[in-house]
Amino acid sequence: MVRVIKQNEKELYQCEECSFHYEDKKQAEKCQAWCKEHHSCNIEITASAIENKKGRGASYYDLLLK
Numbered sequence: 001m002v003r004v005i006k007q008n009e010k011e012l013y014q015c016e017e018c019s020f021h022y023e024d025k026k027q028a029e030k031c032q033a034w035c036k037e038h039h040s041c042n043i044e045i046t047a048s049a050i051e052n053k054k055g056r057g058a059s060y061y062d063l064l065l066k
């Protein structure tokens with residue numbers, strides 16, 4: 001199961017293996033399945049993680065950390 005984080009009206013999904021956050025639950029589940037199996041990240045998946053998005057996504061993630 002991916003971890004669900006509620007932030008304001010939105011929900012974010014966190015891969016429990018690599019701790020990246022996604023706005024898309026399916027993407028988070030994909031990431032977690034990959035991380036568990038391979039014990040490493042798939043850059044094609046993590047590219048859509050909030051941590052790896054520029055602009056809005058990055059500032060959104062900053063909010064989470066505060």
Ligand SMILES: [Zn+2]
Nearest residue numbers: 015018031035
């Ligand atoms: Zn992951």
